Amino acid sequence: MIPASSDAAQPDAAMASAPADWRQQFRQAFTDPLQLLQALGLAHLAPQLSGDCSAFPMRVPRVFAARMRHGDPNDPLLRQVLPLNDEDEFSAGYRLDPVGDHSARTAKGVLQKYAGRALLIATGSCAVNCRYCFRRHYPYSEDIAAAAGWRSAVQQIAADTSISEVILSGGDPLALSTAKLAELSNALGDIPHVRRLRIHTRLPVVLPARIDNALRHWLQSLPQRVVVVIHANHAQEIDPSVGVACARLRDAGASLLNQAVLLRGVNDHIDALCDLSERVFDIGVLPYYLHQLDRVAGATHYAVSDSNALQLHAELRSRLPGYLVPRLVREIEGKASKTPLSEGQFT
Ligand SMILES: *Cc1c(COP(=O)(O)O)cnc(C)c1O
Ligand code: SF4
Numbered sequence: 001m002i003p004a005s006s007d008a009a010q011p012d013a014a015m016a017s018a019p020a021d022w023r024q025q026f027r028q029a030f031t032d033p034l035q036l037l038q039a040l041g042l043a044h045l046a047p048q049l050s051g052d053c054s055a056f057p058m059r060v061p062r063v064f065a066a067r068m069r070h071g072d073p074n075d076p077l078l079r080q081v082l083p084l085n086d087e088d089e090f091s092a093g094y095r096l097d098p099v100g101d102h103s104a105r106t107a108k109g110v111l112q113k114y115a116g117r118a119l120l121i122a123t124g125s126c127a128v129n130c131r132y133c134f135r136r137h138y139p140y141s142e143d144i145a146a147a148a149g150w151r152s153a154v155q156q157i158a159a160d161t162s163i164s165e166v167i168l169s170g171g172d173p174l175a176l177s178t179a180k181l182a183e184l185s186n187a188l189g190d191i192p193h194v195r196r197l198r199i200h201t202r203l204p205v206v207l208p209a210r211i212d213n214a215l216r217h218w219l220q221s222l223p224q225r226v227v228v229v230i231h232a233n234h235a236q237e238i239d240p241s242v243g244v245a246c247a248r249l250r251d252a253g254a255s256l257l258n259q260a261v262l263l264r265g266v267n268d269h270i271d272a273l274c275d276l277s278e279r280v281f282d283i284g285v286l287p288y289y290l291h292q293l294d295r296v297a298g299a300t301h302y303a304v305s306d307s308n309a310l311q312l313h314a315e316l317r318s319r320l321p322g323y324l325v326p327r328l329v330r331e332i333e334g335k336a337s338k339t340p341l342s343e344g345q346f347t
Helices: 022-027 033-039 042-046 075-083 151-159 178-187 213-221 241-250 270-282 304-321
Strands: 106-107 118-125 165-170 196-200 225-231 255-261 288-289 328-332
Touching: 033 042, 033 118, 042 288, 075 165, 118 151, 151 178, 165 178, 178 213, 241 255, 255 270, 270 304, 304 328
Parallel strands: 118 165, 165 196, 196 225, 225 255, 255 288, 288 328
Antiparallel strands: none
């Protein structure tokens, strides 16, 4: 297979030399859509930009932008992050809270939908703002587990002995400082029924420098088994630096999984999905979920029909070994787990 970096032609000079410190990289992300387009030689796309995306601004780390193909308006990475005026389209059935997160809240920043697992909204912040994100309208300022020094979240978890796994989500939990993460893990370490800590993060992909020595030491210090679920939707997102970040996570004892979202114009093609599975496995990560898009307002243009999704999934099964086939699921409010898509169950 051809490494993705070899066809990501001539990155802009501003993207190529990244500072070593992840916080600096985080701060220096592209936040002006026009600037990103100019860096990619695509300024002529400006009229297609969303009129006002201030409620969910564009945010793209330069190291991620450097993996985009220069001059390609259909680049699968660009398509995930560019706020197009398609977002301003209203569509019936696309909601602000598509998966019922509000009703699953049990303490400040704690969501409990499924048996044995508590999910913490660790922070509202992300290194990248994915335009299809189902939490793009979540009222983070009111509801973050870290905001109260983790206190109410930890109390809730300590009081419920059925919780064996704590999932850090967000936002992106690795957008927090390692010191802040250590505060939480110190408090969780005293709760005997918590056996696993799971971290859902896109940072190993979009900002691999985040997996620095301090983070590795923190991971190694944890008494629980650690699972890190990364999020890559296309093989081109994975370059050698992502491989290094994942190797570091694995060395620190974490099991690595990938979740992806099925997105029109990004990965709704059998070759793209096969390449993604092969490529994440190349860097020691197993495919976990392929999510049907949550119907969040502003993301209509990413939708893939259920019949298409099922067809793609059937073809994946016929092409790849079973362990490289992610589970095709959708989140349905009120169900006891993510729901596998199956024939005859279209919505
Ligand atoms: C998706 C999700 C989980 C994790 O589900 P798994 O099937 O175990 O990956 C847990 N809690 C909430 C609120 C979720 O949305
Ligand atoms: S990194 Fe995750 S939480 Fe953040 S915008 Fe992207 S999909 Fe949403």
